[in-house]
Amino acid sequence: SKIWHNNTTTIHGATDYPPIKREDILESAQYFMGVALLAAQRSRDPSTQVGACIVNEEKKIVGVGYNGMPNGCGDDTLPWRRSGDSPVETKYFYVCHAELNAIMNKNSADLKGCTIYVTLFPCNECSKLLIQAGIKNVIYLSDKYHDDEKTVASRRMLDLAGIPYQNSFVRMKAVG
Ligand SMILES: Nc1nc(=O)n([C@H]2C[C@H](O)[C@@H](COP(=O)(O)O)O2)cc1CO
Numbered sequence: 001s002k003i004w005h006n007n008t009t010t011i012h013g014a015t016d017y018p019p020i021k022r023e024d025i026l027e028s029a030q031y032f033m034g035v036a037l038l039a040a041q042r043s044r045d046p047s048t049q050v051g052a053c054i055v056n057e058e059k060k061i062v063g064v065g066y067n068g069m070p071n072g073c074g075d076d077t078l079p080w081r082r083s084g085d086s087p088v089e090t091k092y093f094y095v096c097h098a099e100l101n102a103i104m105n106k107n108s109a110d111l112k113g114c115t116i117y118v119t120l121f122p123c124n125e126c127s128k129l130l131i132q133a134g135i136k137n138v139i140y141l142s143d144k145y146h147d148d149e150k151t152v153a154s155r156r157m158l159d160l161a162g163i164p165y166q167n168s169f170v171r172m173k174a175v176g
């Protein structure tokens with residue numbers, strides 16, 4: 001091939017030699033959380049937009065999702081309200097969480113051993129899904145509902161299942 005054909009031709013045909021290795025590439029944890037953040041921007045939730053990116057052991061993306069109403073239910077038909085006279089009139093009975101959508105969108109046979117990058121700490125229901133799907137690691141960004149009962153239950157299950165969860169800021173410092 002033309003790549004490194006001789007001492008003066010680089011991959012793009014420039015004549016720099018020795019070749020210059022780019023050292024300032026995007027670190028992988030930042031890349032995957034970046035994908036999750038981009039997915040979150042697709043959410044129609046007016047108050048909290050969440051994105052999730054599932055990565056396998058080969059560091060390949062195998063699923064991406066964001067919070068939204070179930071397929072075919074119409075983003076503008078069901079309520080996006082946080083509170084109402086009845087819970088039936090709030091979003092909480094209907095919305096699919098980012099983690100659920102990332103799992104359901106998977107393009108691989110299974111998610112065993114995968115890591116999920118999610119922009120908000122998983123709720124108890126999503127942690128059940130992550131555990132049952134075989135996901136082995138959780139990297140999150142925001143933890144704004146840290147003291148909510150659902151989050152307490154979520155951590156309890158992840159702890160028992162031996163699934164570590166790490167704030168991505170810590171991870172980026174540790175790895176990069
Ligand atoms: N990990 C999560 N993934 C998610 O997709 N969500 C979604 C459900 C709602 O659409 C929204 C939270 O709305 P709010 O209570 O902050 O207005 O984020 C919420 C959490 C946190 O439990």
Ligand SMILES: [Zn+2]
Nearest residue numbers: 097122123126
């Ligand atoms: Zn959830």
